[in-house]
Amino acid sequence: MKAFAALLERLVLTPARSTKLAVLKDWISTEPDPDRGIGLAALTGELSFAAAKAGLIRALAAERTDPVLFALSYDFVGDLAETVSLMWPAHEGTDAEGPSLAEVAATLASARKDALPGIVADWLDALDASSRFALLKLITGGMRVGVSARLVKVALAERYGKDIAEIEEAWPAVEPPYLAMFRWLEGAGPQPRSAEAPVFRPPMLANPLDEAELVGLDPARFRAEWKWDGIRVQLVATPAGTKLWSRGGEEIGQAFPEIVAAMEGLHAVLDGELLVMRDGVVAAFSELQQRLNRKAPGPKLLREHPAHVRLYDMLFEGAEDIRPLPFDARRARLEVWLARARPPRMDLSPLVPFTSWEELARIRAGAREAGIEGLMLKEAASPYVAGRPKGPWFKWKRDPLVIDAVLMYAQRGHGKRSSFYSDYTFGVWRGEELVPVGKAYSGFTDQELAWLDRWVRTNTTGRFGPVREVEKALVLEVAFDAAQRSARHRSGVALRFPRISRIRTDKPATEADRIETLLALIDRG
Amino acid sequence: MPPHPETWLKVTDAGLFCEPGGFFIDPLRAVDRAVITHGHSDHARPGHRAVLATPETLAIMTHRLGEGRAGESRQPLRYGETISADGVAITLRPAGHVLGSAQLVLEWRGARAVISGDYKTRPDPTCAAFEPVPCDVFVTEATFGLPVFRHPPAEAEIARLLSSLRVFPERTHVVGAYALGKTQRLIALLRAAGHHAPIYVHGALAPMNEVYRRFDIELGDLRPATVANREALKGAIVLAPPGAIQDRWARRLSDPVVCLASGWMRVRQRAKSRGVELPLVISDHADWDELNATLDAVGAPEVWVTHGAEEALIHAAGLRGIRGRALSLVGRGDEDEAVAEPPAGSAAPAAREAAEEDRSGSAAPAAREAAEEDRSGSAAPAAREAGEAQAP
Numbered sequence: 001m002k003a004f005a006a007l008l009e010r011l012v013l014t015p016a017r018s019t020k021l022a023v024l025k026d027w028i029s030t031e032p033d034p035d036r037g038i039g040l041a042a043l044t045g046e047l048s049f050a051a052a053k054a055g056l057i058r059a060l061a062a063e064r065t066d067p068v069l070f071a072l073s074y075d076f077v078g079d080l081a082e083t084v085s086l087m088w089p090a091h092e093g094t095d096a097e098g099p100s101l102a103e104v105a106a107t108l109a110s111a112r113k114d115a116l117p118g119i120v121a122d123w124l125d126a127l128d129a130s131s132r133f134a135l136l137k138l139i140t141g142g143m144r145v146g147v148s149a150r151l152v153k154v155a156l157a158e159r160y161g162k163d164i165a166e167i168e169e170a171w172p173a174v175e176p177p178y179l180a181m182f183r184w185l186e187g188a189g190p191q192p193r194s195a196e197a198p199v200f201r202p203p204m205l206a207n208p209l210d211e212a213e214l215v216g217l218d219p220a221r222f223r224a225e226w227k228w229d230g231i232r233v234q235l236v237a238t239p240a241g242t243k244l245w246s247r248g249g250e251e252i253g254q255a256f257p258e259i260v261a262a263m264e265g266l267h268a269v270l271d272g273e274l275l276v277m278r279d280g281v282v283a284a285f286s287e288l289q290q291r292l293n294r295k296a297p298g299p300k301l302l303r304e305h306p307a308h309v310r311l312y313d314m315l316f317e318g319a320e321d322i323r324p325l326p327f328d329a330r331r332a333r334l335e336v337w338l339a340r341a342r343p344p345r346m347d348l349s350p351l352v353p354f355t356s357w358e359e360l361a362r363i364r365a366g367a368r369e370a371g372i373e374g375l376m377l378k379e380a381a382s383p384y385v386a387g388r389p390k391g392p393w394f395k396w397k398r399d400p401l402v403i404d405a406v407l408m409y410a411q412r413g414h415g416k417r418s419s420f421y422s423d424y425t426f427g428v429w430r431g432e433e434l435v436p437v438g439k440a441y442s443g444f445t446d447q448e449l450a451w452l453d454r455w456v457r458t459n460t461t462g463r464f465g466p467v468r469e470v471e472k473a474l475v476l477e478v479a480f481d482a483a484q485r486s487a488r489h490r491s492g493v494a495l496r497f498p499r500i501s502r503i504r505t506d507k508p509a510t511e512a513d514r515i516e517t518l519l520a521l522i523d524r525g
Numbered sequence: 526m527p528p529h530p531e532t533w534l535k536v537t538d539a540g541l542f543c544e545p546g547g548f549f550i551d552p553l554r555a556v557d558r559a560v561i562t563h564g565h566s567d568h569a570r571p572g573h574r575a576v577l578a579t580p581e582t583l584a585i586m587t588h589r590l591g592e593g594r595a596g597e598s599r600q601p602l603r604y605g606e607t608i609s610a611d612g613v614a615i616t617l618r619p620a621g622h623v624l625g626s627a628q629l630v631l632e633w634r635g636a637r638a639v640i641s642g643d644y645k646t647r648p649d650p651t652c653a654a655f656e657p658v659p660c661d662v663f664v665t666e667a668t669f670g671l672p673v674f675r676h677p678p679a680e681a682e683i684a685r686l687l688s689s690l691r692v693f694p695e696r697t698h699v700v701g702a703y704a705l706g707k708t709q710r711l712i713a714l715l716r717a718a719g720h721h722a723p724i725y726v727h728g729a730l731a732p733m734n735e736v737y738r739r740f741d742i743e744l745g746d747l748r749p750a751t752v753a754n755r756e757a758l759k760g761a762i763v764l765a766p767p768g769a770i771q772d773r774w775a776r777r778l779s780d781p782v783v784c785l786a787s788g789w790m791r792v793r794q795r796a797k798s799r800g801v802e803l804p805l806v807i808s809d810h811a812d813w814d815e816l817n818a819t820l821d822a823v824g825a826p827e828v829w830v831t832h833g834a835e836e837a838l839i840h841a842a843g844l845r846g847i848r849g850r851a852l853s854l855v856g857r858g859d860e861d862e863a864v865a866e867p868p869a870g871s872a873a874p875a876a877r878e879a880a881e882e883d884r885s886g887s888a889a890p891a892a893r894e895a896a897e898e899d900r901s902g903s904a905a906p907a908a909r910e911a912g913e914a915q916a917p
Contacts, residue, residue: 086673
C-alpha cells in the first residue's frame with residue numbers, strides 16, 4: 001500500500017504530463033504482478049467493488065468521528081477519501097506496510113458485505129494518513145490525480161515501444177490485473193484480442209474548427225453532418241452479446257434498455273448520437289439529461305422521454321473491421337446496412353450538402369433548433385482512427401449566445417478547486433427582483449478565478465451551508481449554447497452549457513439583462 | 526465573587542479592549558495604549574502611542590515598522606514579570622509561536638483571563654516554549670481548528686526535504702516560508718538535522734534573520750539567493766516568501782523543486798492548487814490535537830475563539846463541557862478558509878436551490894461524466910480548445 005500511496009502522491013502533485021508519464025512508467029517497470037495491474041486499473045477507473053462504495057466510508061466516518069466535525073472538515077477539504085484519511089483517529093507515526101493491492105482487491109471482491117466495515121476499519125487503523133488515502137481511493141474510485149485511461153495506455157506504449165493503437169486494441173480483451181497483456185508486452189505471449197466480445201473501441205474525435213483554417217481546406221474533400229445535441233454512443237452487437245458504450249468507454253445500456261433491445265439480433269459496431277426523440281423531432285438536451293440521471297428508468301420516463309440513436313458511422317459490419325476504409329465507403333456501407341436491417345429506434349444522420357464554405361457558413365448560421373449544436377466536417381477519405389487526430393474531422397459549433405447576468409451565489413468547487421468559490425449562480429432581472437437562471441463553473445482563467453474568489457469573500461452577505469450569498473453588484477457575461485423552457489427552474493428558463501465569458505466590472509448590476517431577453521431567445525429557437 | 530472577564534474584557538471594532546486597564550490587545554488600528562502578543566503584521570500594527578510587549582517583539586516591530594511607527598513609547602516586559610495597569614496585573618508568558626511571542630495573562634479582582642495570541646505547543650529551537658496557564662477564560666486562535674489538521678513532527682518533514690535533496694542533487698529546492706518565524710525555524714531545524722551547507726535566502730527574508738541573530742539564535746551560513754548565482758544554487762536549499770515560489774524569479778532557478786512549509790499543506794489538493802511539488806507540513810500554529818490538549822491543560826471553564834475554524838473547536842470544547850464563544854475578530858490570519866458556516870438547513874430557498882442543483886443528478890454517473898466531458902470541451906474558451914487539440 002505504501003508504494004501505491006507514493007504513486008498517487010507523486011501523480012497528484014506533478015502537474016507536468018511528461019513527469020506523470022515517467023512516474024507511471026516507473027510503476028510499470030518496478031511493481032510486481034498483480035499489484036501493478038491493479039494499481040493501473042484503479043487509475044483508469046476499471047476497478048469496481050459492488051460491496052464497497054463511498055457509503056461504506058461515510059458510515060465508517062460516522063462511527064469513528066463526530067458528525068459535526070466531519071461535516072465541517074468535509075466542507076473544507078472537498079474530497080471524501082481525503083477528509084476521512086486525514087481525520088481518521090489513528091496513532092500518528094503508524095508505519096505499517098498494510099495490505100497489498102491484491103489483498104485489498106481480493107478481500108473487497110469476496111468478503112461478506114456485513115464484514116467489510118470491520119475489515120476496512122482495521123486496515124485504516126494500521127496505516128498512516130497517506131496510505132489511508134490510497135486505500136480509500138481504491139475503494140471509492142475516482143482518483144482525481146490527473147491521470148486518464150489514455151495516459152496509462154500511452155505510458156504502456158512508451159514503456160514497451162508499442163503503438164498506442166495496439167494497446168487500445170488489446171485493452172478491452174483483458175481485465176485487471178492484465179496479466180495476459182503484460183505477457184504480450186514482455187514478449188512472452190500473443191496480443192490479447194477480442195474479435196467477438198462486444199468490447200468498446202475508442203471513438204474517433206473531432207477538433208474544434210478554427211474558422212481561419214477553412215481557407216486552406218478544399219470543400220470538395222469534406223462532408224458535413226449536423227452536430228446533434230445528445231451524447232456520443234457506440235453500439236456494439238455481436239453473436240456474443242450487445243453493449244451500449246458512452247464515448248469514454250462506460251457501459252450505459254442499463255439506463256437505455258429500449259436501445260439495447262433494439263440492438264438484438266444485429267451484428268455490427270455503430271457510432272451515433274443518443275437523443276430523446278418524439279415523432280422524429282429531437283428534444284432538447286435537458287430532456288436527455290433526465291434519462292442520464294436515472295440508472296434504471298421507470299415506465300413513465302421511458303414513455304415520455306423515448307431514446308433514439310442517430311447513426312453516422314460504422315466500425316464493423318458483421319465481423320469485418322471496416323475502420324481502415326475511407327469515410328465515404330463506410331458511410332455507403334452504413335446506408336445499405338441500415339436499409340436492410342431496419343432496426344427500430346435508429347436512423348441515419350443525413351449529410352448536409354454544400355459546395356462552398358460560405359454556403360455552409362450560412363446553413364450553420366440558420367440552424368437554431370434545440371437538437372442541433374452545429375456542424376461536423378469529415379474528410380471524405382478519412383479512415384476511422386482512435387483518438388483525436390489533427391486534420392480529418394472538425395466540429396464547427398454554433399456561435400454562443402451571451403447575456404449579462406448578476407452574480408447571486410457562489411459555492412466552493414471540488415477537488416483542485418475546493419479552496420475556491422468557483423461555482424457561480426447568476427440571475428437576470430424580472431421586474432425589480434433578480435431570478436437565478438443558471439450556474440456556471442468554467443470559462444474563466446486561473447487569474448480570473450482567483451479574482452472572483454476574492455470578490456466573493458469580500459462581498460459575502462449571507463452564508464447557507466456551502467453557499468455564499470453575495471452583494472448583487474457584479475455583472476458576469478455568460479455565454480451559452482441555447483436557452484430552453486424549464487419547469488425545474490424558478491425562472492422558467494434553463495441554459496445549455498453556460499460559462500463565464502467575461503467579468504464586467506465596468507457594468508452596473510442594474511444594467512444587466514432582463515428575463516424577457518432570455519425568453520425571446522427561446523422563442524427564436 | 527470575582528468579576529467574569531466578559532464584564533471587563535470587551536470586543537470592540539478595534540479588537541479586544543481591557544476596560545479597567547484602559548488598553549487594547551493586538552488592536553487593528555492605531556490606539557492610545559496597546560499590548561502586542563507578537564510581531565506578525567496582523568497583530569502588530571503601526572501607529573500606537575504606547576506599546577507594551579516582550580523585548581523581542583519590540584525589536585521585531587521596530588525593525589519592521591520603523592522607529593517612529595512602532596509606538597511613541599515602548600515598554601518592554603520580560604516573560605514572567607508582572608506590571609500593573611490601573612489595578613489590572615499584566616504578565617507575559619511564552620506562546621511558542623515565534624521569537625518573542627507571548628500569551629497575555631490578565632488578572633483583575635481575582636479573575637484571570639489568558640489571551641494566548643497565536644501559539645503552538647511543540648518545541649521550536651528559535652523561541653521559548655509555550656507554558657499553559659490555568660485561568661477562568663482562555664482566549665485562543667483556531668487557525669487549524671479542524672480535525673483534518675494534524676501536523677507531523679517537523680523533524681520528519683525536514684527529513685523529507687533532505688531526502689529529496691539527495692534524490693535530486695541537481696535541482697534547486699525552493700522552500701516557501703514566512704519571513705518572521707517560519708524561515709528561522711526551518712533554518713534551525715535544518716542545522717539540527719546536520720545540514721550545514723550554505724542556505725540561500727531571498728532578499729525579502731534576510732533582514733529578519735539579523736533580528737534573530739541579535740537574540741543569539743544560531744542560523745549558520747546564510748547567503749543571498751540571487752539568480753546571478755544560479756549555478757551555486759543547484760542542489761541547494763533556497764528560502765523565499767510563499768508568494769515568490771511560483772513567480773518568474775523562482776522559475777529561473779535550476780529545475781526547481783517547489784516546496785512550501787505550511788500547515789495548510791496537509792490537504793493535498795491545496796498543495797496541488799498552489800503548484801507545490803513537495804509540501805512540507807510545518808506550522809507555527811497549534812494543530813487540532815494541540816488546540817484541544819491546550820484547552821484541557823489550562824482548565825478554563827470558558828474559551829473564546831478569536832479566528833480560524835471557530836465552530837469546530839467550540840463544538841469539540843462543548844462536548845467536554847467547556848463553554849465556547851466565537852469572537853470573530855476581523856483582520857486575523859492569512860486565510861479565512863477555515864471560517865465555519867451555519868448548517869445548510871438555514872438556507873434561503875434560492876440559495877438552497879443553488880446548492881442542490883449540483884447534487885440533483887446523482888445516478889448514471891458514467892453517462893453524465895461523458896456528457897460533462899463534452900461540456901467542458903465546449904465550455905472552454907478558444908485557447909483551451911486549441912490546447913486540447915494539441916494533445917495526441
